[in-house]
Amino acid sequence: MSPERIGVYVCHCGSNIAATVDVEEVALWASEELGDRGVVVARDYQFMCSSLGQELIEADIKEQGLTRVVVAACSPHLHERTFRTACKRAGLNPFLCELVSIREQVSWVHTDRAAATEKAMAVVSGGVERVTLHQPLEPLHVPIHPATLIVGGGIAGIQAALEIADSGYPVYLVEREPSIGGHMAQFDKTFPTLDCSACILTPKMVDVGGHPNVTLLTWSEVERVDGYVGSFTVTVRKKARYVDESVCTGCGICTEKCPVRVLDNTYEAGLGYRKAVYRPFAQAVPKYPVIDRENCTYFQRGKCKACQLFCPTHPKAIDFEQKDEILQFQVGNIILATGYDLFDCRRIPQYGYARLANVFTSLEFERLCNAAGPTGGKIVLRDGVTEPATVGIIHCVGSRDHNYNPYCSNICCMQSLKFGHLVKERTGAEVFNFYIDIRTAFKDYDEFYQRVLEDGVHFVRGRVAEVTDAARLPGEEGKLIIQVEDTLLGKQRRIPVDMVVLSAALQPRQDSTEVAYTFGIACSANGWFIEKHPKLDPVATMTEGIFIAGACQGPKDIPASVAQGAAAAARVLGRIHQKELALEPVRASIIAERCSGCRICNNLCPFNAISYDTARMITEINPALCQGCGTCVAACPSGAITGTQFSNEQVLAQLYGLLLLNVSSGPVQQPQPALVPA
Amino acid sequence: MSAKYGYYPGCSLERNAIAYHQSAVAVAPVLDIEFVELDDWNCCGATEYIAIDVLPAYALVARNLAIASRQKLSGGNQNQVVAPCSACFLNLSKVDKYMSDAPRLAANVNTALAAGGLSYKPGSVRVRHLLDIVVNDVGYDAIAAKVQKPLYGLRIAPYYGCLIVRPGFQGAFDDPEYPMSLDRLMGTLGTTVVDFPVKAHCCGGHMTQISEQVALELIRQLLQNAAEYEADAIVTLCPMCQLNLDGYQEAVNRHYGTKYHIPILYFTQLMGLAFGLPAATLGFGKEFVDAAAALNKIGVQPPPKPKKERAGKEALPMPEMAAGGLSHES
Numbered sequence A: 001m002s003p004e005r006i007g008v009y010v011c012h013c014g015s016n017i018a019a020t021v022d023v024e025e026v027a028l029w030a031s032e033e034l035g036d037r038g039v040v041v042a043r044d045y046q047f048m049c050s051s052l053g054q055e056l057i058e059a060d061i062k063e064q065g066l067t068r069v070v071v072a073a074c075s076p077h078l079h080e081r082t083f084r085t086a087c088k089r090a091g092l093n094p095f096l097c098e099l100v101s102i103r104e105q106v107s108w109v110h111t112d113r114a115a116a117t118e119k120a121m122a123v124v125s126g127g128v129e130r131v132t133l134h135q136p137l138e139p140l141h142v143p144i145h146p147a148t149l150i151v152g153g154g155i156a157g158i159q160a161a162l163e164i165a166d167s168g169y170p171v172y173l174v175e176r177e178p179s180i181g182g183h184m185a186q187f188d189k190t191f192p193t194l195d196c197s198a199c200i201l202t203p204k205m206v207d208v209g210g211h212p213n214v215t216l217l218t219w220s221e222v223e224r225v226d227g228y229v230g231s232f233t234v235t236v237r238k239k240a241r242y243v244d245e246s247v248c249t250g251c252g253i254c255t256e257k258c259p260v261r262v263l264d265n266t267y268e269a270g271l272g273y274r275k276a277v278y279r280p281f282a283q284a285v286p287k288y289p290v291i292d293r294e295n296c297t298y299f300q301r302g303k304c305k306a307c308q309l310f311c312p313t314h315p316k317a318i319d320f321e322q323k324d325e326i327l328q329f330q331v332g333n334i335i336l337a338t339g340y341d342l343f344d345c346r347r348i349p350q351y352g353y354a355r356l357a358n359v360f361t362s363l364e365f366e367r368l369c370n371a372a373g374p375t376g377g378k379i380v381l382r383d384g385v386t387e388p389a390t391v392g393i394i395h396c397v398g399s400r401d402h403n404y405n406p407y408c409s410n411i412c413c414m415q416s417l418k419f420g421h422l423v424k425e426r427t428g429a430e431v432f433n434f435y436i437d438i439r440t441a442f443k444d445y446d447e448f449y450q451r452v453l454e455d456g457v458h459f460v461r462g463r464v465a466e467v468t469d470a471a472r473l474p475g476e477e478g479k480l481i482i483q484v485e486d487t488l489l490g491k492q493r494r495i496p497v498d499m500v501v502l503s504a505a506l507q508p509r510q511d512s513t514e515v516a517y518t519f520g521i522a523c524s525a526n527g528w529f530i531e532k533h534p535k536l537d538p539v540a541t542m543t544e545g546i547f548i549a550g551a552c553q554g555p556k557d558i559p560a561s562v563a564q565g566a567a568a569a570a571r572v573l574g575r576i577h578q579k580e581l582a583l584e585p586v587r588a589s590i591i592a593e594r595c596s597g598c599r600i601c602n603n604l605c606p607f608n609a610i611s612y613d614t615a616r617m618i619t620e621i622n623p624a625l626c627q628g629c630g631t632c633v634a635a636c637p638s639g640a641i642t643g644t645q646f647s648n649e650q651v652l653a654q655l656y657g658l659l660l661l662n663v664s665s666g667p668v669q670q671p672q673p674a675l676v677p678a
Numbered sequence B: 001m002s003a004k005y006g007y008y009p010g011c012s013l014e015r016n017a018i019a020y021h022q023s024a025v026a027v028a029p030v031l032d033i034e035f036v037e038l039d040d041w042n043c044c045g046a047t048e049y050i051a052i053d054v055l056p057a058y059a060l061v062a063r064n065l066a067i068a069s070r071q072k073l074s075g076g077n078q079n080q081v082v083a084p085c086s087a088c089f090l091n092l093s094k095v096d097k098y099m100s101d102a103p104r105l106a107a108n109v110n111t112a113l114a115a116g117g118l119s120y121k122p123g124s125v126r127v128r129h130l131l132d133i134v135v136n137d138v139g140y141d142a143i144a145a146k147v148q149k150p151l152y153g154l155r156i157a158p159y160y161g162c163l164i165v166r167p168g169f170q171g172a173f174d175d176p177e178y179p180m181s182l183d184r185l186m187g188t189l190g191t192t193v194v195d196f197p198v199k200a201h202c203c204g205g206h207m208t209q210i211s212e213q214v215a216l217e218l219i220r221q222l223l224q225n226a227a228e229y230e231a232d233a234i235v236t237l238c239p240m241c242q243l244n245l246d247g248y249q250e251a252v253n254r255h256y257g258t259k260y261h262i263p264i265l266y267f268t269q270l271m272g273l274a275f276g277l278p279a280a281t282l283g284f285g286k287e288f289v290d291a292a293a294a295l296n297k298i299g300v301q302p303p304p305k306p307k308k309e310r311a312g313k314e315a316l317p318m319p320e321m322a323a324g325g326l327s328h329e330s
C-alpha cells in the first residue's frame, strides 16, 4: 500500500483526446484499480488546462490532502508549467506533479479506440509509479549581473546595444573588424525604400560610439566565456591597433602617407584597395585607424614608419610597441549578432566568377554603386571605364540548390530588384533578371517589384545553365552569353550581356561552429545558430542567458535584423529587471564515489556545464549551466550521473507502471533500484 | 609494388581509338600501375543497345562486371576496373548502380548471367575512368616527377565531353559543370592550357549517324572555340569525342567553309611524350588531322609568360581563383 495520496486527472482536450480514448473509462479504472498504489481520487474533465480544471486539482489537494498529482493530457512541452503552478498555488511542491501525454503519444497517433484506451491506462499507470518516487525540488536562484555582452557590431548588434544602453544598463559591444557597421556599411541604397544606407546607419553608429553606457571594443574577439546565466565571465582579446586611442585624433594623415596599397577583401569586397594603416571607411566608428601587421612595411621589413613620422599629435599616436590586451569582465547576459558571409561564387565555376572579368558578385556590385566605392558610384565593367549596355542578374546563386545550400537566402530577390533599379537609373542599360521564383513577401516589397517591372527590367524565369564567353551566334562576340531555359517560353535562350551580377547566397560565418562552441549554443546542420523555438522563442537559445539576433540565426534583411536586435534586447532587459532568475531544478549531478574520472561525458555537454577537477580526478557539473538534457546521464559508463526528475529509479518505475497492465496476469517483479549498467 | 587495376578497353580501343590503347599501355608502367585486361570481355552495348531491349543490355554489361569481380587485383575487397572510354565507363557504372538500387533488376540480370555460369553482386566492382586514376591515385606530384620533356609552348584545349563527370553514379571525381582535372594534368606536363569554356559540352555523339546537321554544328562550336583560343590541339579522353572532332573536322570545314586544322589527341599520348617515351609507341599518326605540325611547336624552353594586358589606370582588381584552381595561361 502506497503511503502517498495521489490524484489522477484525465483531460478530454475537447475531442482531441476524447474522440479516440474513452477518458471516463480511464478515470474510472484509475480510481478503482490503482487504489492500492496510492490513487485516492481520479477525475476526467473537458479541459483540464482551463481555470476550472486547475481549480478542480487545487481543491482536491486542499480537501483530500493529495501528496502527488498525475495529469494525463497533452505533451509536457505545452502545459507542464500550468499544472505545476496550479499545484504550487495549492501548497504542493510543483515537482510532485507529473504530466503524462495521452494526446501526442496516444489519441493523435492511434485510431483503434479500445487499444488506445488501454494504452492511455498504461501511460497513467506509468505516471503513478513514477510520481511516487518524485522528490520535492526547489528552483535555483541566481542573481543577474546588469551588464550585457553583444558580439558583432552589424545593424542587429548595434540596435540591441542601443536599446539596452538607452535603458540605462551597461553594454560591452565586441566587434572583430576595426569598425562597427557590418554589411550594411558596404551598401549604397537599401530596399525597398532606397534610403541611402550610410545615412540611416551612421547616426546609429555614432550613438553607439559615444554612448556613456557602451564600452565599444573593436578589433577585438571573445576568447572565452565562463560561468553561467546571470554571471558570465568573458575574456576578450583586444588586438593591438598600433594606434594609441587616447591620443589619435583620427585625422587620417597616417593613411595618406602610408606607401602600401592592399587589396581590401573585406569592406571593398575585393574590388578596391586600402592602405596598410587604415580605417575601413570614412564614417568608421571608432575613428581610429589600425595597422595591418601582415602588410605593413615596418613590421615586415623593419623600415618605413612613415605613418609615425607624419603623425601630427604629441606624443605620436602611432605606437609600434603596442601589444594585444586581454580584458576580462562580468556580464549577466550575452547577445550574439555575428551576421553572415557571402557564398563563394567560385564554387559554381560555370558562372565564370574569377575567370570572366565582367562577372561580379552582389557585394562587389554594391561597392560599384556606392558613391564612396572604388568607382565613385559609377556602374562600369572591370576595366573601370566602360558602361555596360546590358546587365544580367542571376538569382539564387548558391541558394535553393542541393549542390550548395538548400535554403532560400531570403534577401536576394529584393537585392536583385534593387540592382535592376539602380542600373536603370544610372546607366539606362537593359537589365535581365534570371529567377526561379520572385519572393517579395514583406511590407512594401511587392510594390517595389511592380516599380522595377515598370522601370522596364526584363525577367526570365529559369535557372541559368552557364555564363560563357564562347560566342556561337552573330552578336555574341565579345559578350558574356547567358544560357538559360526560359521555363515560361519553354525554350532555350542565349542572352548576350556585358555584365553579369551573381546574387550570391548568404551563408553562416565560416567560423560559426567555433563561435557557437565558445558560447555553448547549437548550430543547425547548415551552420546557422539555432533559436530556442522557431516560432515562439526566436531570439533565445537553449542555453540560458545567451540570445541571438540578426542574420547569424538565418538569412534576413535589415528590418528583420533590427527587429531581432530589439527583441533580444527586450528579453535581456526583462531579465535584468528581475534581478534574479529562478532556474529549473531539473539537472544532472555526479555521484562522486562512482565517478572513475574517465571523462567520457566531458565533451558531450552541449552547454559546457561539465568540467574536470584534476585535483580530485573526477568530473563536476555546474548546476547553473546544466539544462537537464540528460546526455551525460546516458553516456556515463559507471552510472555515476543522475538526473533529478530523471533518475534511473524514476524511469524504471515508470516503465514498470507502463508494463503492469500487460503482465498483470503473471507475477510481477518490482524493479531493482540498482539496475544500472555495470 | 605497382597498383593493379582491371582493364576494360572496350571495342573502340581495339580499332579507331587504338592510339588511346597504345599510349595508355605505354604510360602505365611509368606511373607504376598495372593493367590486367579482363578475360574474354565483351561490348558494353554503347548507347544503342539499351534503347532496344533493357534486360539483355544490362546483362551484357553486367557480364563484364561479373568477370571483373572474379579477378585478383589490388584494392582490397572491392575490385577496381579502369575504363578509358567514357561510354564504357558510363555503362559499367550505370549498370552497377541500377543493380544496387533495383534488386529485381539485379535478380533478373543474375538469372541471365547464370546461363553462362556467372553472377554479379552489385557494388563489388568499382568502375573508374582512366583520367580519375591518373590524377587521383597517381596524382599530379608523382606525374610531375616523371616528366622528362615538358611540352613547352604547346597550347592545349582540354576537352572532357559530357559523360565522365555526369551523372557521377559512383561519385563524380570532378566538378560536373566545369571540370579542372585534365586542365591541371596538362599544366603538369608543361603545356599552356587555354580556358576552354565548352569543355564539358556534347561532341554530337552518335548524332553523326542520325542527324548529321546537328552533329556538325555541335562539332563546329567546339572547334571554333578552340580556334579562338589559338589552341594547337584539343586533348580528349573519350574515343567518341576524338572520332567526331577528328573524323568530321573535314566535313565541318566543307559544310561551313571554315579552315580548321586542330589535331585531336588523347591525354595519354601527351603524357607519353612528356615522359620521354618514343612517339612511335604512342599511336601518333593515326589521326585524320595530322598532329605533326602542332607537335613541332614543342620547345625546350618554357614560353615567356604572356604579357598581362596592361590594365588601365582605372581598372578594377580581378578576383583571384580559389586555391588549387588553375588560372589559365599564367
Ligand SMILES: Cc1cc2nc3c(=O)[nH]c(=O)nc-3n(C[C@H](O)[C@H](O)[C@H](O)COP(=O)(O)OP(=O)(O)OC[C@H]3O[C@@H](n4cnc5c(N)ncnc54)[C@H](O)[C@@H]3O)c2cc1C
Pocket: A151, A152, A153, A154, A155, A156, A157, A174, A175, A176, A177, A180, A181, A182, A183, A184, A187, A189, A190, A191, A192, A220, A221, A222, A337, A338, A339, A340, A342, A362, A363, A366, A411, A415, A418, A509, A515, A549, A550, A551, A552, A556, A557, A558, A559, A561
Ligand atoms: C549584396 C547585398 C545587398 C543587401 N541589400 C539589402 C538591402 O538593400 N536592404 C536590406 O534590408 N537588407 C539588405 N541585405 C541584407 C543585409 O546585409 C542584412 O540583413 C544585414 O546586414 C544583417 O545584419 P547583421 O547585423 O545580422 O549582420 P552583419 O551585417 O553581417 O554584421 C555582423 C557583424 O558582426 C561582426 N562579427 C562577425 N563575427 C564576429 C565575431 N566572432 N566576433 C566579433 N564580431 C564578429 C562582423 O564583423 C560584422 O560587423 C543585403 C545583403 C547583401 C548580400
